[in-house]
Amino acid sequence: MAIKWKSFPKWFYHSALKSVACVLVVACTGTAFIIGSYMDTHISYANVMEESYMTSNYRATEMSSIAHRVIRLLKTYKNEDYVRSGGTIDAESVKESIVEKYYNNYYNDYMESVSPRTDEEYVEVPQNTKAVRQMLKEKIVAEHALDIEAKKQEKIVEELQEYFSLVESLNQSEGIYYYATDGQMTVSNVSDANKAFFSGQPAYLLFDHGKYEWDDQLIDHSEFGNVTVQDEVYVALSTEQVQQREKIFMQDRQYMDRVMLYIILMIVLDVFAMLYLFFAVGRKADEEAIQLCPVDRIYTDFNVIIGGIIAGLIIGACLGLYDYLDTYHQYAGQVEQFMTAEDIMHKPVIFVSLSAAIFAGITAVLTLFLSLVRQFKARQLLSHSLAGAIVRKIWHGIRWLLDRGPVLLISSRELSLVRSGVQKVKDGNLEHRINLSQGKMLYGLAQDINTMSDGLQKAVEKELQAERLKTELITNVSHDLKTPLTSIINYSDLLTREELTPDYANDYAKVLKDKSEKLKQLTSDLFEISKVQSGNIEVQKEALQVKELIMQAIAEYEEKFKEAELSIRVSAVPDDLYIFSDGKKMARVLENLVVNILKYAQPQTRVYVDVLEHDGKCEIVFKNIANYEMNFSADEIVQRFARGDASRTTDGNGLGLAIAQSYVEACGGTFGVAVDGDLFKATVAFDILEQEN
Amino acid sequence: MEKANILVVDDDREIVESIAIYLQNEGYTVCKAYDGLAALDILMQQQIHLIILDIMMPKLDGIKATLKIREEYNIPIILLSAKSEDTDKIIGLNIGADDYMTKPFNPLELIARVRSQLRRYTQLGNIVASDSKIVIGGLCLDTDEKSVTVDGEPVRLTPMEYKILTLLMRNPGRVFSADEIYSKVWNEDVCVADNTIAVHIRRIREKVEIDPKKPKYVKVVWGIGYKMEKLP
Numbered sequence: 001m002a003i004k005w006k007s008f009p010k011w012f013y014h015s016a017l018k019s020v021a022c023v024l025v026v027a028c029t030g031t032a033f034i035i036g037s038y039m040d041t042h043i044s045y046a047n048v049m050e051e052s053y054m055t056s057n058y059r060a061t062e063m064s065s066i067a068h069r070v071i072r073l074l075k076t077y078k079n080e081d082y083v084r085s086g087g088t089i090d091a092e093s094v095k096e097s098i099v100e101k102y103y104n105n106y107y108n109d110y111m112e113s114v115s116p117r118t119d120e121e122y123v124e125v126p127q128n129t130k131a132v133r134q135m136l137k138e139k140i141v142a143e144h145a146l147d148i149e150a151k152k153q154e155k156i157v158e159e160l161q162e163y164f165s166l167v168e169s170l171n172q173s174e175g176i177y178y179y180a181t182d183g184q185m186t187v188s189n190v191s192d193a194n195k196a197f198f199s200g201q202p203a204y205l206l207f208d209h210g211k212y213e214w215d216d217q218l219i220d221h222s223e224f225g226n227v228t229v230q231d232e233v234y235v236a237l238s239t240e241q242v243q244q245r246e247k248i249f250m251q252d253r254q255y256m257d258r259v260m261l262y263i264i265l266m267i268v269l270d271v272f273a274m275l276y277l278f279f280a281v282g283r284k285a286d287e288e289a290i291q292l293c294p295v296d297r298i299y300t301d302f303n304v305i306i307g308g309i310i311a312g313l314i315i316g317a318c319l320g321l322y323d324y325l326d327t328y329h330q331y332a333g334q335v336e337q338f339m340t341a342e343d344i345m346h347k348p349v350i351f352v353s354l355s356a357a358i359f360a361g362i363t364a365v366l367t368l369f370l371s372l373v374r375q376f377k378a379r380q381l382l383s384h385s386l387a388g389a390i391v392r393k394i395w396h397g398i399r400w401l402l403d404r405g406p407v408l409l410i411s412s413r414e415l416s417l418v419r420s421g422v423q424k425v426k427d428g429n430l431e432h433r434i435n436l437s438q439g440k441m442l443y444g445l446a447q448d449i450n451t452m453s454d455g456l457q458k459a460v461e462k463e464l465q466a467e468r469l470k471t472e473l474i475t476n477v478s479h480d481l482k483t484p485l486t487s488i489i490n491y492s493d494l495l496t497r498e499e500l501t502p503d504y505a506n507d508y509a510k511v512l513k514d515k516s517e518k519l520k521q522l523t524s525d526l527f528e529i530s531k532v533q534s535g536n537i538e539v540q541k542e543a544l545q546v547k548e549l550i551m552q553a554i555a556e557y558e559e560k561f562k563e564a565e566l567s568i569r570v571s572a573v574p575d576d577l578y579i580f581s582d583g584k585k586m587a588r589v590l591e592n593l594v595v596n597i598l599k600y601a602q603p604q605t606r607v608y609v610d611v612l613e614h615d616g617k618c619e620i621v622f623k624n625i626a627n628y629e630m631n632f633s634a635d636e637i638v639q640r641f642a643r644g645d646a647s648r649t650t651d652g653n654g655l656g657l658a659i660a661q662s663y664v665e666a667c668g669g670t671f672g673v674a675v676d677g678d679l680f681k682a683t684v685a686f687d688i689l690e691q692e693n
Numbered sequence: 694m695e696k697a698n699i700l701v702v703d704d705d706r707e708i709v710e711s712i713a714i715y716l717q718n719e720g721y722t723v724c725k726a727y728d729g730l731a732a733l734d735i736l737m738q739q740q741i742h743l744i745i746l747d748i749m750m751p752k753l754d755g756i757k758a759t760l761k762i763r764e765e766y767n768i769p770i771i772l773l774s775a776k777s778e779d780t781d782k783i784i785g786l787n788i789g790a791d792d793y794m795t796k797p798f799n800p801l802e803l804i805a806r807v808r809s810q811l812r813r814y815t816q817l818g819n820i821v822a823s824d825s826k827i828v829i830g831g832l833c834l835d836t837d838e839k840s841v842t843v844d845g846e847p848v849r850l851t852p853m854e855y856k857i858l859t860l861l862m863r864n865p866g867r868v869f870s871a872d873e874i875y876s877k878v879w880n881e882d883v884c885v886a887d888n889t890i891a892v893h894i895r896r897i898r899e900k901v902e903i904d905p906k907k908p909k910y911v912k913v914v915w916g917i918g919y920k921m922e923k924l925p
Contacts (some may be wrong), residue, residue: 479749482775483705486797490711493800497718520797524777544916548871552913555891570887575872583915 011284018280021273025366028266028273030359035259037318053249054203054217054242062245063205063214064222066178067235069170071226074180074187074233077163088163089155098148099140106136175241177201179234193234201236208232282374290378295371299386307368314361321354418442422449430457470534478527485523489516525655532662539582539666543689546611546618547573549583553590554609557598565603566624571610579618579686581667589663589671592656593622593682600680602627619685626680634673657682697811698740700724702732702758703747703773708796712745715800716807729753733761741768743811745803748774748785756788763789769810773798805903812844827862830924832901832910834862843901853878854897857890861911861921870918894919 050056077083110132141148170178171189179193180186190197198204199213205221206213210229214221227233237245282290298306375381382388414436421434430453434446495509531537550570554561561568597607601624608623630637638657657673660682664671669686699721703709706727713723724739726732730752732744744762748755759770769792772785777795785793792806813831825837831844839855841848850858856878861869871890875881894913898905912920 478777479775482796483708486775487705487707487711489797490708490715490800494711494714542917545870546916548918549916551871551888552891552915555888555895558888558892558895579916581916583917587913587915 014280014284018277021277021280022366022370024273025270025277026359026362028270029362029366030355032263032266032270033314033318033358033362034321034355035263037321050249050253053246055219056249057219058249059203059245060218060220063203063218063235063237064224066170066176067205067207067221067224067233069166070178070180070187070235071224071231071233073163073166073170074182074185074231075226077159077166078185079187080160080163083159083163084156086152086156088159089152091152094151094155095141095148098144098151099137102140102144103136106140107132110136173241173244175238175244177234177236177238179232181232182228183230195234198234198236202239202242204234204236206234208234277370278373281370282377290374292374292378293371295367296374296384298368298371299384299389300372300375300381301385301387303368303372307365307372310361310364310368314358314365317354317357317361321351321358414440414442418446418449421446425449425453425456430460467534471536474527474530474534474536478523481523485516485520489513489520492516522655525659529655529659529662532659532666537666539585541580541582541667543578544581544583544586545575546577546579546620547575549586549590550609550611550620553587553594556591557594560598561607564598564601566597566601566605566607568607568609571608573611577611577613577618578689579669580689581669581686582663585663585667589660589684590620592660593684596656596682597622597624600624600626600628602678613688616688617685618688619683621684622682624680626678630675630678630680632675634675637675638671638673660684696720696722697742697815698722698724699807700726700732700735700741700744702726702729702744702750702755704728704750705747708747711800712803715804719804719808721807729755729758729761732758736762736766741766742814743769743771743807745771745773745807746790748772748776748781756784759785759789769814771803771806771810773803802904809844809903812846827859829862829865829910829921832862834859841901848900850897850900854893854900857893858897858901858911861919865921866923868914868918868920874919890919 050058053059076088078087082088170176177190177198179188179190179198181188186193195206195208198206199215202215203218204213204215205218207224207227209232210227212221224233282292284291372381375384383392417436418434421432424432432453433450436443436446440446492509492512496506496513498509500506500509550573554568554570601607605625608621610619610621610623612619612621638661661671664684667686669684672683672685674681674683699716701709701712701716701723702725703712704727709725709727713725716723724735724741726735728751732746733753735741736744746755746758750758753761755772755774759772762768762770770790771792771794772790773794773796774781774785775796782793782795791810794803794806809831825835827834827836833842833845835841836859841850841855841858857874860874860877869877874890894911895905898908898911901910902908908922910922910924912922914920
């Protein structure tokens with residue numbers, strides 16, 4: 001069994017327990033309500049506390065009730081003959097009722113009789129309506145004497161019934177004694193009525209010429225309002241009657257105790273179940289947060305109102321049930337007897353439907369109440385109310401107004417402080433911070449700007465540090481590479497000077513020497529280009545004569561051109577064409593381009609060097625026919641060192657064009673390479689420098 | 694000439710060794726040191742005619758060593774360094790070095806420079822300049838004899854090259870444009886459209902410079918003209 005129980009998940013127990021608690025609350029509350037309403041119709045709750053019938057309030061009320069009935073019998077009905085003779089009825093009122101009944105007819109008839117027949121005749125209608133009424137009344141009384149008599153007899157019969165019922169209620173059980181007299185009339189069910197007989201009974205209440213007397217166990221009685229000093233009213237219960245009543249009372253009390261016990265039990269269960277629900281509601285196994293249900297979407301204040309209305313309806317239903325049970329008792333005519341379950345079964349429809357309504361109402365109220373509890377736990381009891389929502393809306397509105405509306409309220413000093421702060425940061429003073437105290441309108445904005453400056457400052461510092469590291473790296477690596485390279489070059493050169501055996505070892509040594517020379521060139525180019533690209537290059541610009549520059553560059557390689565069987569064609573360059581650039585760097589650029597041509601130009605072709613001017617730019621263009629198929633794009637040849645693609649395998653270190661490009665760009669010009677079939681075209685462009693003279 | 698004693702200082706032993714081999718092949722005696730302090734010791738103990746000094750060395754670097762040596766000696770010092778920036782060279786030459794070579798170097802060039810420095814130190818150190826002689830560094834032009842020598846070695850120049858060199862040497866430091874040179878040497882005020890001057894200058898450099906790519910005397914001012922370096 002235990003195993004089977006365990007097989008249910010944890011949440012199942014939680015839900016099951018909660019359901020049981022809910023059912024318990026509804027059942028207990030409903031039952032308590034119904035029992036409460038039902039009980040109230042018999043003896044009052046106060047009687048539960050009474051020791052015995054004799055000392056109970058209940059007897060006090062009963063004794064007074066008997067006394068009142070006796071006085072009524074004496075004062076109103078006197079005796080049977082008096083009732084029969086119509087002593088209790090008001091003849092005038094009977095007459096009046098008959099008059100009222102017929103008056104309208106008579107009045108109409110009378111008006112008919114006195115009104116004019118034709119329109120021409122005018123007859124004076126009697127104005128005194130009182131006189132008319134008196135006249136009509138007498139006429140009715142005279143004509144309807146039989147009706148009045150019949151009505152009288154009818155009334156007398158009713159009064160007789162009342163009289164007999166009263167006498168019956170006083171005399172129904174043996175042992176209820178009474179005696180009352182007003183000096184002339186006397187009513188009594190005791191033959192030899194004297195005061196001693198009554199005060200000899202265990203329970204009595206006496207009124208003797210304006211003086212009340214009662215047995216010492218009677219705790220209270222009400223005044224007999226309708227009595228005078230010459231009246232004597234004696235009421236008493238015999239020993240048997242007292243005993244009988246005591247017995248019934250004790251039965252009632254036992255029943256009552258039992259019922260009260262039930263109610264208390266219900267309440268206790270209710271409280272426990274409610275406590276459990278209070279803690280368990282909204283919680284789910286393994287979940288921290290309060291779980292809300294769809295019903296929780298109802299605004300809490302709505303919830304309270306709806307709950308209040310339903311609670312009101314429940315109380316209404318209870319009162320309805322009370323009334324129903326009350327009336328049922330009266331119809332049953334057994335005022336002092338308990339209604340049994342069977343009695344209820346006789347007229348169950350109203351009872352059952354009212355009870356069902358009560359249960360349904362309690363269920364609804366419980367649901368709403370638990371929803372409130374959940375929301376209380378979720379700390380949204382106030383916030384999730386319509387009133388709360390409205391207040392929030394208003395508050396937001398005020399905030400909105402405060403935030404946006406009163407821009408004019410911001411002091412101009414504050415604004416200018418922020419503005420000048422932003423200006424300073426923008427101008428490069430990244431360490432500047434805007435100092436505004438916390439309460440200021442623009443405090444948040446100033447803080448945000450400070451945070452941004454912070455970030456910017458950090459980024460710039462990082463960038464600078466990275467740049468420094470890069471430069472250091474280049475310098476250090478440069479040194480570390482150059483030192484061993486020096487040895488390699490020296491020793492490979494020494495090797496080539498030796499007569500090595502076997503002979504082919506001399507060729508090896510020569511390869512070593514060539515390649516070490518190439519390595520030397522390559523490393524120096526590499527450092528050159530990394531220096532340029534990391535911006536660690538000093539550029540000393542001056543006015544350069546384009547013509548001179550080209551001539552000098554070509555002159556350096558004139559013999560080489562002849563050796564390579566290339567004829568060079570330089571376009572006419574105006575003497576006054578100047579550019580603003582670094583002479584040494586430009587010499588290197590042109591040298592690289594020329595060396596490139598010497599290496600890759602097809603022998604016995606012409607090489608063109610054109611200088612073009614347009615749009616304020618001076619373009620130096622080198623054109624040659626390649627001696628190999630250029631199966632790569634223009635970008636690739638310039639960047640092939642960076643990209644490491646296949647074209648590196650060709651002769652040459654491949655950095656010449658890259659360095660040329662870097663230098664040109666460092667000097668503020670643009671460098672371009674174009675490939676068109678076998679035509680290779682390199683272009684260096686600078687702004688033309690306008691000379692003053 | 695008696696065999697010169699040359700001190701080679703470098704913290705890289707292989708470099709010292711290789712330089713020593715070249716120098717010994719040329720007939721010089723070589724002393725070796727591997728840091729600045731050892732170099733100073735040897736200098737005190739032996740007669741040294743020239744020092745080849747590395748800059749980046751432990752204990753005492755080349756720059757400090759040069760300063761120390763210059764306090765007592767006027768022997769030629771050739772600095773040898775992996776530092777190839779212009780500023781490094783300028784510092785080296787300013788504190789008293791006679792020459793500056795960057796690593797990796799061509800060993801033959803180093804030998805040529807050594808020979809040049811020794812010649813100037815041993816043979817031409819106390820030359821007396823006359824009116825007819827223009828002396829710039831190791832370059833000497835005699836207008837009477839119409840001859841040019843570099844570190845005492847005669848150089849053959851064409852008449853036009855001689856005229857251009859004379860113009861430049863008479864105005865050391867001054868930059869001449871190609872047109873200027875043309876009008877002054879050829880005495881013609883014609884605008885030359887070709888690179889005649891540039892080619893002449895290059896040829897002069899090839900004859901008087903140890904390394905024409907890094908000329909010591911005749912310099913190309915790129916995009917502007919040419920000049921003779923001002924040297925003591």
